[in-house]
Amino acid sequence: MHSTITITQRQLIASEALLVELEMPSYPDLTYVSAKRLLTLPHVYVVEVGGVFAGLCGVYKMKEWVKIGPLAVLTKFHRHGLGKALISQIVKDFSNEKILILSSNKIVQRIVLALGFKQLNNYHVIPWYFRTYLFKQFLRFINIKLIVEKVRKSIAFKPKSLHWYVLIK
Numbered sequence: 001m002h003s004t005i006t007i008t009q010r011q012l013i014a015s016e017a018l019l020v021e022l023e024m025p026s027y028p029d030l031t032y033v034s035a036k037r038l039l040t041l042p043h044v045y046v047v048e049v050g051g052v053f054a055g056l057c058g059v060y061k062m063k064e065w066v067k068i069g070p071l072a073v074l075t076k077f078h079r080h081g082l083g084k085a086l087i088s089q090i091v092k093d094f095s096n097e098k099i100l101i102l103s104s105n106k107i108v109q110r111i112v113l114a115l116g117f118k119q120l121n122n123y124h125v126i127p128w129y130f131r132t133y134l135f136k137q138f139l140r141f142i143n144i145k146l147i148v149e150k151v152r153k154s155i156a157f158k159p160k161s162l163h164w165y166v167l168i169k
Contacts, residue, residue, distance in 0.1 A: 003050030029105035057086040099167040117165040
């Protein structure tokens with residue numbers, strides 16, 4: 001890929017969110033997120049290749065904590081380092097914050113470990129207010145489609161272990 005890669009922080013447009021939603025069934029490691037929900041993400045980093053939408057990474061911020069995700073790169077742009085570029089940009093932009101990511105994707109796990117993240121063995125390092133915030137988010141967005149997709153993916157793909165990773169500087 002020789003086109004220019006750009007990463008910007010902006011809201012998604014409906015057609016971009018729909019592209020991601022339509023590809024989600026083929027991503028074994030990505031929990032279903034509707035286009036409607038993607039459009040409501042508070043902070044979104046968008047990666048484009050030659051001016052064409054290629055992927056996104058959502059960011060949730062609360063006090064000194066930041067949670068990364070969902071992270072999705074369109075299939076035709078896989079294996080070009082765009083996920084790593086998105087995560088690296090977020091780490092740079094939030095260098096004074098504690099950053100958290102949950103992933104079962106082995107490639108993402110390697111990327112975050114290479115960037116200095118540590119795998120969490122327990123959740124006690126995450127403050128109660130942030131755990132509560134994340135749980136409320138989950139309850140707010142759980143729906144039948146999410147549950148059906150989770151079951152379908154656990155049957156269609158070999159389930160992998162989810163791990164929390166944290167970067168505290």
